[in-house]
Amino acid sequence: MNEGMRERRETSSAESSCEPEFERAFDIIEPDALASPLVFSSPHSGRIYPARFLAATPLDQATLRRSEDAFVDDLFASASAIGAPLLLARFPRAYLDLNREPYELDPKLFDGVLPAFANARSLRVAAGLGTIPRVVADAREIYQSRLSLEEGLRRIDSLYKPYHAALRGLMERATGRFGVAVLIDCHSMPSTGARDPLLAARGDKRRIDFVIGDRYGASASTGLVDVVEDRLRGRGYHVMRNRPYAGGFITEHYGKPAAGWHALQIEVSRGLYMNEATLQKNERFDAVARDLGEVLAAVARQEDLAEILGGERRAAAE
Numbered sequence: 001m002n003e004g005m006r007e008r009r010e011t012s013s014a015e016s017s018c019e020p021e022f023e024r025a026f027d028i029i030e031p032d033a034l035a036s037p038l039v040f041s042s043p044h045s046g047r048i049y050p051a052r053f054l055a056a057t058p059l060d061q062a063t064l065r066r067s068e069d070a071f072v073d074d075l076f077a078s079a080s081a082i083g084a085p086l087l088l089a090r091f092p093r094a095y096l097d098l099n100r101e102p103y104e105l106d107p108k109l110f111d112g113v114l115p116a117f118a119n120a121r122s123l124r125v126a127a128g129l130g131t132i133p134r135v136v137a138d139a140r141e142i143y144q145s146r147l148s149l150e151e152g153l154r155r156i157d158s159l160y161k162p163y164h165a166a167l168r169g170l171m172e173r174a175t176g177r178f179g180v181a182v183l184i185d186c187h188s189m190p191s192t193g194a195r196d197p198l199l200a201a202r203g204d205k206r207r208i209d210f211v212i213g214d215r216y217g218a219s220a221s222t223g224l225v226d227v228v229e230d231r232l233r234g235r236g237y238h239v240m241r242n243r244p245y246a247g248g249f250i251t252e253h254y255g256k257p258a259a260g261w262h263a264l265q266i267e268v269s270r271g272l273y274m275n276e277a278t279l280q281k282n283e284r285f286d287a288v289a290r291d292l293g294e295v296l297a298a299v300a301r302q303e304d305l306a307e308i309l310g311g312e313r314r315a316a317a318e
């Protein structure tokens with residue numbers, strides 16, 4: 001990262017009082033000039049683990065990092081080159097998950113009665129993967145003892161809410177400037193789970209490289225998703241749509257095509273760009289990042305998006 005980018009990152013972030021390590025809840029890498037209605041969000045690539053959090057868990061940091069979308073912020077760093085902002089969390093997913101409702105709270109995790117507004121019955125909570133996760137990706141318990149409800153609400157107030165306020169602000173800015181906003185929600189997936197069970201049942205053993213989630217067509221223009229999918233496939237990648245990941249809370253919450261807000265989730269197989277055992281970038285990292293940058297640059301320009309979205313509206317009217 002060059003010095004100019006680092007300065008923009010540090011001056012475009014919010015303060016947080018949650019932990020000493022989180023003087024900022026998030027960072028925004030701004031482009032030199034805003035030239036596109038795209039907004040990039042990386043909610044799971046944070047890798048600052050607070051000392052107090054580490055002291056409360058029997059797990060080592062390497063185990064905790066299995067839930068992390070490692071290096072996804074670096075993988076999508078080309079956002080600034082195409083004139084779009086990149087919002088990224090500084091805290092890890094194991095500490096707080098931004099891709100959940102604000103109060104998906106697990107009654108098995110907290111000491112005391114949950115407030116009436118909490119959603120304690122979601123499938124994600126049942127799996128231990130609520131807003132404050134109880135387990136990491138391999139279902140290992142994170143905490144040695146229950147958390148106080150006050151602690152959970154403090155994380156939500158000081159980290160979750162500022163991140164989503166910033167994301168909404170970026171979407172509103174894009175809409176005000178370009179008349180439309182397109183959220184690219186950036187994630188990664190374990191390569192061991194990146195297989196389509198329907199294809200596997202037919203004997204197709206290929207691993208999936210990318211999954212594009214648009215909530216089964218509900219969160220983004222189909223034409224827009226078609227372009228991203230086709231261009232990735234044109235570069236030789238195995239791409240699936242909505243299987244096995246259709247998009248989480250962020251895609252669902254911000255994807256409102258009728259209002260001019262489009263949201264699509266991109267999941268990248270970690271085996272493409274990193275060594276999943278050592279958590280190190282591999283020799284393909286730069287090539288994958290370059291391909292992603294070129295594919296997204298193809299749809300980033302306002303006139304290209306206007307043609308895609310305008311063509312779709314014209315077809316629907318006919």
